[in-house]
Amino acid sequence: MSIQVAALTKIYGQQKAVNAISFEAGTGVLGFLGPNGAGKSTTMKMLTCYLPPSEGTATVAGFDIGTHPLDVKRSIGYLPESNPLYTDMYVKEALGFVADIHQIHEPEKRIAEVIEQTGLGPEQHKKIGQLSKGYRQRVGLAQAILHDPQVLILDEPTSGLDPNQLVGIRHLISDLGKTKTVILSTHIMQEVEAVCNNVIIINKGNIVANDTLAGLRSKNDNASLESIFIKLTNA
Numbered sequence: 001m002s003i004q005v006a007a008l009t010k011i012y013g014q015q016k017a018v019n020a021i022s023f024e025a026g027t028g029v030l031g032f033l034g035p036n037g038a039g040k041s042t043t044m045k046m047l048t049c050y051l052p053p054s055e056g057t058a059t060v061a062g063f064d065i066g067t068h069p070l071d072v073k074r075s076i077g078y079l080p081e082s083n084p085l086y087t088d089m090y091v092k093e094a095l096g097f098v099a100d101i102h103q104i105h106e107p108e109k110r111i112a113e114v115i116e117q118t119g120l121g122p123e124q125h126k127k128i129g130q131l132s133k134g135y136r137q138r139v140g141l142a143q144a145i146l147h148d149p150q151v152l153i154l155d156e157p158t159s160g161l162d163p164n165q166l167v168g169i170r171h172l173i174s175d176l177g178k179t180k181t182v183i184l185s186t187h188i189m190q191e192v193e194a195v196c197n198n199v200i201i202i203n204k205g206n207i208v209a210n211d212t213l214a215g216l217r218s219k220n221d222n223a224s225l226e227s228i229f230i231k232l233t234n235a
Contacts, residue, residue: 001026002151002181003047007056010042017042019205020056029177031196031213032185035233039205040185041081044153047183048078061150074102077144081156083137087129091120091139094128095146102147110146118142118172134165141172152182158191170194189226199225203233 003025010018018039034040045051047058049069058065061075086094092111099107115124118138123131128139137157144152158169174195176182184196192199192213199216201209209216209232213225220228 003058003060003183005058008043008046008053008058009055010039010046010051011054016205018046021202021207023200023207023210025181025183025198027177027179027181028197029173029182029184029195031192031199032183032202033192033199033229034202038202038233040202041155043202044155044183044185048076048153049073074147075150077147077149077152079140079144079154079157081159083140085128085136085139088127090125090127092124094139095142098143098146104147114142114146117145119168134161134168137161137165137169141169145176150180152176152180154182155185156187157184158186158188166191189224189229193225201229201232208232
């Protein structure tokens, strides 16, 4: 498994934001769901070594987040919800900058591959600040996959996109899930149904469901994912 989490906990003062959660994730797309404040982003920040856990352990691509944070970071492509971009840089220039950071071998070749993969060809010579939100998201994804990481962590990657943009990003995420481990955090249930192999639902820092999409439905009288989510997170 590319990701193994064991009793991972994060405490802020008196509040347990994440409460001893355990799960595994291999190749494919894992939907990581929960209401606002449930602990999703905190979990993802611990997996990316942005935040240290209070207790528990996790490994990413075989590397422990506590003892080998640099190896973990090299193994992960991360697209945070805010999608920070250098808006005054041209698309190709920004990807070149990221390629330099990762010390990518044959950067021009790899940048061309990623531009093709993310559909950025028509926009590659534009400044990022001139792009639509959909293309900005594609730039964020391109930056995340440029170093060909084994694991991708995507936090609300389709927030604010129109239906046409949604379809394009979903297809890209599905394709990436064929060879990589992808954790997808989203509030859009249709997105989970379209691209995810497995689903974890977290509520108040605790995992309340961890199953395949089909398994989750069969255990809940074939209800819609939205209905299951509401039932499990209103408890």
